[in-house]
Amino acid sequence: MYRLYYFPGNANLAPHMCLQEIGADYELALVDRAVDGQKDPEYMRLNPAGRIPTLVDGDLVLFESAAICLHLADRHPAAGLAPPLGGAARAHFYKWLMFLTNTIQPDVLGYHYTDRYTTDPAAVPAVKAAFERRLGDWYGIVDAALAEGPYLLGETFSAADLYLFMVARWGRALTAPPGGYAHLGPFLRRLAERPCVVRAFEAEGLAAPYYRDPA
Ligand SMILES: N[C@@H](CCC(=O)N[C@@H](CS)C(=O)NCC(=O)O)C(=O)O
Incomplete structure (x- = not known):
């Protein structure tokens, strides 16, 4: 099971939508920015940049949201998150x-x-x-x-x-x-x-509209 460290709406969103698109088994771990949780020494052992997100995949600890997306695409080729290599x-x-x-x-x-x-x-x-x-x-x-x-x-x-x-x-x-x-x-x-977008936003507690401010 994956663990994604997140704060609602932060750079975890792209990896989170990928996890949902894949249908992967994952849990969310909130990093509370209200108390600067991203700078907590325990969290910074996972992510020395003190930023969000971080993915834990067994023994693998990964930061940088684009790297996490690429890793998920590689781990789940059938989900089609990336085209075939070399083309x-x-x-x-x-x-x-x-x-x-x-x-x-x-x-x-x-x-x-x-x-x-x-x-x-x-x-x-x-x-x-x-x-x-x-x-x-x-x-x-x-x-x-x-x-x-x-x-x-x-x-x-x-x-x-x-x-x-x-x-x-x-x-x-x-x-x-x-x-x-x-x-x-x-x-x-x-x-x-x-659906992967709707589910990820809902799981982060973010209400629609997702890409514009409410009227
Ligand atoms: N390049 C990093 C940037 C991550 C990033 O800047 N995250 C922001 C939230 S969107 C953050 O953690 N900000 C807290 C801070 O800078 O203290 C990634 O994509 O993972």
Whole structure:
């Protein structure tokens, strides 16, 4: 049985949706951010970065949400979370997952935790605006990639789509939120109905709508 250390809505969401898509046996372990549980020495023995999530799979302890998604895809090939090794679809799968975790995710963190990115409190609004502008570019790239759809890899669903759902959800407070993009918006509406998404959000105690703020 897997154990996923989580906090509702954090970077555990993508691995959690993967676990649900697989139909894997897992338990959730809450890391209480209200008391900085992610910095607790016991938790930091599992995740020295003091961040969420962490997956425990028997003797294996793994941090970094994209690495966890890849590991789950490898452990459960029949679930089809990643295309076959060595082909063009697999290469594009790597590209998109890396783009989401290396490019979009850090800028969303910069947008939400802007005070960590400058030593000048007066600069926070301007730095936040810069992150927002960058995110507009990045969401625009995935929006264009989804023009054919229905998924990032065309007809082939993958863990990259679940990862995109997570990092798009985090952009829901932007002036131009991902839900308003021509192709990304319909993609999010489709994904929000996928059973693995609904079940993971419910298990984390997160209410719909999943990718936009309640009206
Ligand atoms: N690259 C890491 C980032 C994880 C991350 O930043 N998690 C956030 C929550 S979404 C966190 O733990 N923040 C707490 C902190 O920075 O103290 C991953 O994807 O696992």
